[in-house]
Amino acid sequence: NFMLTQPHSVSESPGKTVTISCTRSSGSIASNYVQWYQQRPGSAPTTVIYEDNQRPSGVPDRFSGSIDSSSNSASLTISGLKTEDEADYYCQSYDSSNWVFGGGTKLTVL
Amino acid sequence: QVTLRESGPALVKPTQTLTLTCTFSGFSLSTSGMCVSWIRQPPGKALEWLALIDWDDDKYYSTSLKTRLTISKDTSKNQVVLTMTNMDPVDTATYYCARITHYDKAFDPWGQGTLVTVSS
Numbered sequence: 450n451f452m453l454t455q456p457h458s459v460s461e462s463p464g465k466t467v468t469i470s471c472t473r474s475s476g477s478i479a480s481n482y483v484q485w486y487q488q489r490p491g492s493a494p495t496t497v498i499y500e501d502n503q504r505p506s507g508v509p510d511r512f513s514g515s516i517d518s519s520s521n522s523a524s525l526t527i528s529g530l531k532t533e534d535e536a537d538y539y540c541q542s543y544d545s546s547n548w549v550f551g552g553g554t555k556l557t558v559l
Numbered sequence: 560q561v562t563l564r565e566s567g568p569a570l571v572k573p574t575q576t577l578t579l580t581c582t583f584s585g586f587s588l589s590t591s592g593m594c595v596s597w598i599r600q601p602p603g604k605a606l607e608w609l610a611l612i613d614w615d616d617d618k619y620y621s622t623s624l625k626t627r628l629t630i631s632k633d634t635s636k637n638q639v640v641l642t643m644t645n646m647d648p649v650d651t652a653t654y655y656c657a658r659i660t661h662y663d664k665a666f667d668p669w670g671q672g673t674l675v676t677v678s679s
Contacts, residue, residue, distance in 0.1 A: 450622060484665040486606075493655055493672050494606065499665040539606055543663050546619045548596065548608040 451475045453540050453551035460557035465530050469554045471540035472522040481543045483523040485514055488537045488553075497538075498525060532558050561585035563595070563656050563670035570676050571646050577675060581639040581656030588634050589614055594659045595639040596666060597630065599652040607652075611659070612639055648677045 452474040461467040471483065483501050486494035496505050498514035501523065511531075516523045523542075527534055535558045540551040567579035581595060588595060596611040610630040611619045620628050629642045639656060653674045657666035 482663050486666075493669040494666075495669070496665045496667045499667070505667070541606075541666070546662075547622070548611065548619075550598075550606040550608060553605045 450547050451542075451544060451549060453542060453549055455538075455540060455551040455554045457552070458555040458557065460559055461530055463530050463532060463558055466526065466528040467530060467556065469525045469527075469538055469540075469556070470522050471524070471551050472520065473542065476544055477518065478516050478521045478523055478542075479518050483514070483516060484541045485512075485523075485525045486539045486541065488539065490536075494539060527556075530558050534558055561658060561668055563658060563668065565654060565656050565670045565673040567654070567673055567675065569674060570678065572679050573647055573677060575646050577641075577643045577646050577650070579641045579643075579654055579656075579673065579675075581641070581670060583637050583639070583656075583658065586658060588612075588632055588637070588639070592661045594662070595632070596657050596659055597639075597641045598655045598657060598666065598669075599650075600655070600672075601649075601652040604652075609643075609654075610641060613662075646677045651675065651677050 454472045485498040487497045488494040497508050497512045501516050502514040511528045513526045537553045539553045563583040594613040597609040610628050612630045627644045632639045653672040655669050655672045657669040
């Protein structure tokens with residue numbers, strides 16, 4: 450089984466850009482899709498990026514996803530930060546009948 | 560519109576068995592590729608995948624919890640049931656069910672979640 454490691458927290462000012470990383474411990478990050486979920490307090494997670502870099506309808510194009518095989522990691526980038534982006538973000542991937550979530554990153558927009 | 564809703568007891572005692580039901584609409588679990596999964600989140604902590612059942616009735620479990628979990632489906636009722644035995648206070652969490660349309664795709668959408676507290 451593999452693990453996905455995220456920074457515990459990040460903070461940035463409104464209007465700026467922030468990137469959240471998600472590093473896979475074993476196996477290739479490119480071998481299975483990575484998803485990103487946003488979770489606001491008291492609410493269920495919702496998808497902001499699926500299949501590495503696809504945005505569901507209704508998610509602003511300020512959200513983008515990518516993978517980097519050299520660092521075996523995925524990244525979620527949010528540009529033009531808004532206070533409403535303040536939330537917890539989780540990466541998730543799959544391999545060999547095992548679904549794994551990262552530990553989550555708390556994004557503070559201040 | 561796809562929706563899922565979790566139901567079950569809000570409080571269970573240590574050593575008891577928890578039974579949760581996920582009732583869904585807007586899709587059929589007999590459609591090829593379709594799956595329903597259970598995920599939990601202890602208060603203030605991260606999401607943890609628990610179990611998944613697919614359209615072909617194949618079942619998959621978290622390695623760390625597999626001895627305590629059983630997942631099943633009733634396609635005619637559009638329900639998926641999760642049982643967890645020997646509950647402990649560390650199992651206190653919000654339990655979510657979610658749809659997934661292929662093993663390698665996103666959990667989407669999620670139910671609202673149900674908080675289960677384990678306490679005597």
